[in-house]
Amino acid sequence: MKTRLLIVHPEPSTLALLSSMLMSMGHEIDEAANDRMAVRLMERGGVDLMIAGVDPSDIEALELLAYMRRKHRQIPVILMFPDSNPERTKEALRLGALAVLKFPVPATELRAAVTQALGPVVAAQAAAAAAAAAALPKPTTQSSSAPPSTHSPHQNHTPAPAPHLRAEQLAIDWGIVGNDPSLRQAIELAASMASMRSPVLIVGEPGTGKSLLAQTLHSMGSRGDKAFVNFDCTARSEAWSEHEAIDPNSGSANGQSDREWRSQLAQAQGGTLFLDEVSALPDDLRLQLLRSLQDREFESMNSNHNGQPDVRFLMSTSENLSGLVEQGKFRQDLYHRISVICLKLPPLRHRGTDIEQLAEYFRARFAQEFNKNVVGFTRDALDCLNKHDWPGNVRELEGVIQRGVVLCQGSRITSGHLSPGLGNPRVSRPSSMSSRPQLSSSIRPLKEALEEPEKRIIIQALQALNWNRQETARVLDINRTTLYKKMKKYGLLVDGPIWVN
């Protein structure tokens, strides 16, 4: 799939230089010496990215950008200024420029900016190709408020409730592939609150795209050009439990958590602090979070800023937080504050045709990355993908397709290029895990073969101990974080499908 770039610059020699820098990436290039020519080429259609060199001191420097935002909102624009001009840069970013580079620009930097800008475009092309390949019924003019249909990969391509253009649009705008109604609902809700300051909790199984959605929510809003600080609560909790094991006297009393919290807030000043897997946040930091949220409420009630850092909190969880509250394992007061706005991401196995769209997207991405001429999938490979349960959700699919592209010697990925065991009958979910998984008799890598008995032992212990993790970790003689990670890996984290509306 070729992408077309439009380069705009008044200097013919610069135009030629930029074209030669980018042509080697395999893009088709159009050139325009001025705004008028650029507009004409835009109206002809087919352009995926505009790169324009402008003089920031020129009063009309941002006219072309403004035109692009008015008429071609989805097409990214990269500007190049010959001199640094922070004021104009800020204005250009506010108007919607994807990036402002200083010209002359090193070829590597320019190519990196172009690759980044075209990521969503490639995703959109892949989504469109996947939709076409799946030969879905023609989209109707159904409105997006129509009730969402329930999708199952077993259903034979139930017509999607909204036009596929919609999926394309999502991919173009935010690099999120998928047409599932619940996914779309979550993204639309995210878009509507992107510039608000209120905390948002993103809920979904591991690998469903919670971090991607958090990053998108941040980038879409008014804080998009400020810091996005990702705080991995599980890693923090693990580091902390190791520290405790070495020094049992250390803890919150020594003020370390206070310093750590302040440092995170300082880093995220003006932007977003994303607490990934918030239920793993250690108790002392939960208290810090609660205080920060309370201070925020106090501040807005009194409409004064009492020196609190200006940080928006986004959080994710793959656990049933209300269940943890009931079991006394998560503070109720904190839960009420963080769960006011809750975005729910559906598991991949409930997302019907999204499996094929995502597979096509990752195939295109990895084929480009590894420079391989892998153009699609055989029917048996698609059957395998559709039959699988995807406990690791989109992340698992991404890994499977990456492997498929690497192993594929021909032009299409076959079932043989996919992971062994994929397409076997679906494994049961945590709620119906009474039966033991069968051990395969085929010879496989040891690490992979050991996963099945490990999973079975963990399930047995959890069931025997009524899913009490602390007890289970004690009985299995592993620490709680290790148990948590293994549960996450095997798709055992969720007590019930809390993200299904």
Ligand SMILES: Nc1ncnc2c1ncn2[C@@H]1O[C@H](COP(=O)(O)OP(=O)(O)OP(=O)(O)O)[C@@H](O)[C@H]1O
């Ligand atoms: N709809 C999507 N379109 C394209 N890529 C996606 C989509 N959803 C997830 N991904 C990709 O799948 C991978 C896993 O996504 P992400 O890390 O956001 O999941 P997560 O729910 O935060 O996982 P975890 O709970 O394990 O932290 C990432 O590489 C992400 O870019």
